[in-house]
Amino acid sequence: MQIKYTLPLLAVAGFLFATYTAINSNNPTPIAEAITEPASAPFKAFIAGAGIIEAQSRNIAIGTPLPGIVKAIAVKVGDQVKADAPLFYLDDLDTLATLAIKRADLTKAKADVTIAKATFNDAKSLSDLAEAVTDRRAISAEELLKRRNAMLITKARLESALALVQQAEANLADTETTLSRLIVRAPVEGEVLQVNIRPGEFAPTGFLNTPLLLLGDLNQLHVRVDIDENDAWRFDKNSKAIAFLRGNRSFKVDLSLAYVEPYVVPKKSLTGDSNERVDTRVLQALYRFDRKQLPIYVGQQMDVFIEARDYSTNKDSENSQNDAKGPSS
Known part of the structure; x- marks a missing residue:
């Protein structure tokens, strides 16, 4: 007898539960109340x-012209900085070593110029003495030609030495420029809004989703x-x-x-x-x-x-x- 009535009762209970679930699922979900009331327009149209x-000044995303490891940060969030003030420094050990080499090259080039000038002055003196001889029988034409050529050769060597000095100065200036570019500076006067780089981290060049440093004029x-x-x-x-x-x-x-x-x-x-x-x-x-x-x-x-x-x-x-x-x- 119990089995005879148990199955119908379970069927009725399942039907009632399904009906209840269907009715509740059709009820509209209550709208969550706004945390704050939205603003309303003060104009008709x-x-x-x-x-x-x-x-x-717009939010200026500071980048770096050269990639490298950050050596030091010169500012923190909230600092007021002047235009051209240092913001952070990149590692410059390699550049400093290259700078020392370029300075030595310049010193050697200037020394070579001194030697070339002395050699040219000596050759010019000998050539002038030969040219000053009035009696052409006292000096052969071959000797006179040698002295003239020797003066021209030493003059060309002097000009070459002077050119090497200019080249060495240009190489030194190039290295000094690279060294200065390893110091990232503020393009305008403003306030530091974000600092997203730390010493020891690698600072890449190009467009970044997260800027290395954010700067802006908040006046x-x-x-x-x-x-x-x-x-x-x-x-x-x-x-x-x-x-x-x-x-x-x-x-x-x-x-x-x-x-x-x-x-x-x-x-x-x-x-x-x-x-x-x-x-x-x-x-x-x-x-x-x-x-x-x-x-x-x-x-x-x-x-x-x-x-x-x-x-x-x-x-x-x-x-x-x-x-x-x-x-x-």
């Missing part, structure tokens, strides 16, 4: 864009705004613009246009929104603002709203005028 803070900050290419035709350089600090919309600041980069580029700055388009191009406008009004850092994002002309009002006005005129006869 506007262009919205994501902005990212950067230095007035004035800019916000780089990405304007979708579909809204580029609505953008007006003279329009008002307001930026809200990402994460706290109570911090806002009026923007003034610094300049617009007229070349439309592929979008790179991502906001993280699930509905964000990434397969688009953007017009980049750079705005300046008073950094004292905001607790903000380079690389931080802002929500930017730019006032735009309300074209929908113009269309409604045109439609009403067409309706008032009626059909054309």
Whole structure:
């Protein structure tokens, strides 16, 4: 009897469980509450864009003209540096050894010039004595020719020695230039934003995803705004613009246009929104603002709203005028 009723009961229980699971799976997933309320546009018609803070001089990714092992770092994050100040040093032992060789070569070349000058002066004196003899019977034509040729040969050797001095000086200057290039210096006055290299590490040349060192002039900050290419035709350089600090919309600041980069580029700055388009191009406008009004850092994002002309009002006005005129006869 127990087996007779057990199987139907299990079947009913399985059906009820499946029904319960199906009903619960159809319930909408509750939407997670936003950590902070998003900023709202202060204009009736506007262009919205994501902005990212950067230095007035742009964020300068410092590279090295020569590859090598880093010997020492001269700065740390947050340091204020003057233009041409040393940032870090590359290993220079090989270059210093080469420099010593080039200096010795220059010293030898100058010594050879001294010898060549003395030899030339001796040959010239003998030639002058021979030329001063008025009685050609006192000296043979062959001897006179030898002395003339000897003077010309020593003169050519002197010129060659002088040329070798110039070559040695050029080689020395080349090595000194290489030595100076092993000291990476600041191209502009600014603040050190990042240091991503350590003593003993290898510093490569060329483009790097992570710069060796990041530098920027923070006396004035800019916000780089990405304007979708579909809204580029609505953008007006003279329009008002307001930026809200990402994460706290109570911090806002009026923007003034610094300049617009007229070349439309592929979008790179991502906001993280699930509905964000990434397969688009953007017009980049750079705005300046008073950094004292905001607790903000380079690389931080802002929500930017730019006032735009309300074209929908113009269309409604045109439609009403067409309706008032009626059909054309």
